[in-house]
Amino acid sequence: MQIPDALSPGKYRRLKRLSDAADRFSMLAVDQRGSLRRMFAREHGTEPTEVAPDRLQQVKRVVTQAVAPLVSGLLTDPLYGYPASIDVLPASTGVLLSGEQTGYVAAGEDERRTRLLEAWSPRRALRSGGDAIKLLVYHHPDASEETHRHEQEIVASMGEACEEAGMPFILEVVTYPMGEAARTPAVQARRKPEVVVDAAKTFSDPAYKVDVLKLEFPANLRFVGAYQDAPFGAGEAVYDRKTVEQACERLDRAAGVPWVILSSGVGIDEFIETLKFANDAGASGFLCGRAAWKDIVRYAPNEREMRHFMAEVGIGRVERLLDANESARAWTDHPKYQSRAAPAGTDPFTTG
Amino acid sequence: MQIPDALSPGKYRRLKRLSDAADRFSMLAVDQRGSLRRMFAREHGTEPTEVAPDRLQQVKRVVTQAVAPLVSGLLTDPLYGYPASIDVLPASTGVLLSGEQTGYVAAGEDERRTRLLEAWSPRRALRSGGDAIKLLVYHHPDASEETHRHEQEIVASMGEACEEAGMPFILEVVTYPMGEAARTPAVQARRKPEVVVDAAKTFSDPAYKVDVLKLEFPANLRFVGAYQDAPFGAGEAVYDRKTVEQACERLDRAAGVPWVILSSGVGIDEFIETLKFANDAGASGFLCGRAAWKDIVRYAPNEREMRHFMAEVGIGRVERLLDANESARAWTDHPKYQSRAAPAGTDPFTTG
Known part of the structure; x- marks a missing residue:
């Protein structure tokens, strides 16, 4: 048997299903609830x-139908997105099904x-046909002891429940x-x-049993000198490309598990730049949300126009993401899985 | 939501994964234990x-590696096959993972x-990464009341446990x-x-919660007049093609759920004939075992020769099965699922 001994058979099979044939993650998120309501408003x-x-x-159904066939994984929510798109x-x-309430x-x-x-858990998500749980937590090194403990x-507890269910645990850490x-x-x-580095380091502790970290880009490209001529330039440089690299x-180095980059609502051009930096440094791909599809809200509820937007614009964005993802590191090549040999003849299926 | 209301989301997603893009089942079985030991002996x-x-x-690993990429589903056992092939x-x-002891x-x-x-259950099979449980039971209408009750x-109990886990229940009924x-x-x-018709009728009772019946061919082609010149002819005709049809x-008509045909250890030529009859009558494909690969045992343990046999002979057999499976009925077109509308806005994910 040649699956990493750090992974149970269920997690291994499901991580393979969430990634592409080269073990890279190309994933899209339509699990927004509060932020989608605000975009509509x-x-x-x-x-x-x-x-x-x-x-x-x-919105979730139209986006899912257009892009899900192109990517290795789709993150949706169990309240609105999944029932409307299954x-x-x-x-x-x-x-992937989200595990947290909005906000x-x-x-x-x-x-x-x-x-x-x-009334939701990794076991229920698994029972419902999900292949992973995504949990979003907020993090700041200066937060109070009580918030850290929370x-x-x-x-x-989510890591433990995922382990018990054989469900991959994707942890999204959003700083503020x-x-x-x-x-x-x-x-x-x-x-x-x-x-952001502190966030990655904190939750790479094996005690949390995280399988993939979904991380923010650890810099803001709007404040990079070289991007001041880009449409997203902030007009003020606080660091250069070298600092970002x-x-x-x-x-x-801080991420003890495979990691992917999230899009935080930035535009597609900026996100593709961050994806290239991240993949060059060792990321295993992306879990991109609004950057791929947010303008669709403008056309709702005219479904013909919504579909037209996805066909004309949304799919092209995803194809650009897939191009930029060629340089992602296979999650199976992450240092965590370098020692791949499991003892022959072990049977983790009917024991334990 | 347009999934059949008779199916939970988990069963639906997993049945889609077990079938091909046209919702036909093309599945191979390498879960043999006792019969494989006897072939070796x-x-x-x-x-x-x-x-x-x-x-x-x-044997299980070499067969799996050669044929699993070609088919929609692979049935293996949790003791030997799955750990050796994951x-x-x-x-x-x-x-698909088998649920019964051999013999x-x-x-x-x-x-x-x-x-x-x-120490095995649908929930454990799910946790281990399986997409379905297959259970083999024996059946004869003349058996004692006690055996019927058993x-x-x-x-x-397996049907109930599968329902609870969101795991498709594939029931194989073998007569004797x-x-x-x-x-x-x-x-x-x-x-x-x-x-065989009695077997299908018995376990189509909705109380058993079976999702797919894996059935024997309801006749023996060796005893059909038209096949007396085939290599597998028995030299004695007891019925004609019409009787078989x-x-x-x-x-x-007896099968209240989608059904597939099993191969019972017959040769590939005979099995392909049975598959055509079955699909023409409404079967949703095959779950074929030894017919596809049994001669590999002759070359064991010379792995080079085993691989050569699969490449030269085994894969060709599977391709013939896939050709004959073009006429299979989509499982989603089975009369059980004709009434496809589920109430809009129901949320079976966080309730129940």
């Missing part, structure tokens, strides 16, 4: 809470805490600005590498 | 109990009873000769249609 001049569930479901999900595309609970002055979806407990950084984007940009290399 | 002049586990594993199973091929417990004069694998209890039929093949052949049609 902005576009259609209404309140986020007034956006009807079937509007969310329509019949348009190709059998060969891995399905966060505010704590202290500017701290954020995740809440888990109720995030650590929630991650540890505290103090002066919350008021001054350039200050936040300068601090970003350290904060080094931040990515530090992130790769 | 015959070929190599030894006792079945003396065949080492790594000999079984080698790294050569393509992510896109559905994996049977004899009861009465000539009755047979299945034993379940110990088989019914074992099937009902009793009384004079056990001594006289022509008598057994004449009785076969009635016995009618037996297949009766079987299709």
Whole structure:
């Protein structure tokens, strides 16, 4: 048997289903709830809470139908996205289901805490046909001891439940600005590498049983000198390309498990640049959300126009992502899995 | 949502993974244990109990590596086959794991009873990365009340456990000769249609929660007049083609769920003929065992020769099966799933 001995058979089979034939992750996210409501509200001049569930479901279904056949995995939510899309999900595309409620609970002055979806668990996700659980937690090194403990407990319990179910555990760590950084984007940009690297280091502890980290880009390209002429340039340079490359290399060393990069709502051009940096440093691909499809909201609920947008624009974006993903590292080549030999003849299936 | 309302999301996703893009089942079985030991013993002049586990594993691995990429599903066993083959199973091929111990417990004069694998369940199979459970039970309408009760209890409990786990339940029903039929093949052949149809009818009761029936061919082609010139002709005709066609049609009417045909150790030419009859009557494909690969045992343990045999002969057989499977009925087109509409907006994921 030549599967990594750090992985159970169930996790191994499912991670293979979430990745492509070269073991790279090319994954798209349509599990947004709160942020999708806000996009609708902005576009259609209404309140986020007034956006009807079937509007969310329509977007998720149209996006899923267009892009799921192109990628190795699709992240959706068990409340709206999955029920609305299950019949348009190709059998060969891995399905990730989110484990957290939308948004966060505010704590202290500017701290954020995740809440888990109720009546939901890795075992139920597995029973429902999912191939992985994605959990989003917030993180900042300067948060209070109590907030740290909260995030650590929630991650540890999900890691344990995923292990028990044979379900891959994809942990998304989203950082946030505290103090002066919350008021001054350039200050936040300068601090970003350290904060994101700390997030990766914290949750790479084997005690959390994370299989893949979904991480922010550890810098803000808008503040890089070389990108000041790009449409997304901030008009102020706080670091250069070399600093960004080094931040990515530090992130790769900090990540004790395969990692992918998330898109944080940036535009597609900026995200593709970050993906190239990340893959060059050792990332195993992407889990891209709004960057691939966000403008579709403009055309809702006209389904013909929504489909037209995906065909004309959305699919092209995904194809660009797939091109940039050629340089991703196979997750099976991550240092965690370098020692691949399992003792011959062991039978992890009917024992343990 | 347009998945059949008789199916849970987990069963639906996994049945899609077990079938091809046209929802036909093209599945191969390498889960043999006792019969594989006996093949080895015959070929190599030894006792079945003396065949080492790594000999079984080698055959299963070489066969799996050669054929799994070609078919929609591969049935293997959790003791030898799956641990020895997990790294050569393509992510896109559905994996069925067997649920019963090899062989049977004899009861009465000539009755047979299945034993379940110990420390094994649909939930564990799911946790290990399997996409379905296959259970083999023996059946004869003339068996004692006690044997009937045994088989019914074992099937009902597996059906319940599969439902709870979101795991498709593939039930294989193997009939056997009793009384004079056990001594006289022509008598057994004449009785076969009635016995196999009774098996299908019995376990189509929704109480058993079977998703796919794996059935014997309801006649013996060796005893059909038109096949007396074929290499497999028995030299004695007990019925004609028309009788065989009618037996297949009766079987299709008796099967309340999608069904596939099994190969019972017959040769490939005979099996392909049975597959055509079955698909014409409404079968959704095949779950073929030894017919596809049995001669490999002759070359064991010379792995180079074993691979050569699969490349030169085994793969060609599978391609012939796939050709004959073009006429299979999509499982989603089975009458059970004709009423496809589920109430919109139901959410079977976080409730129930």
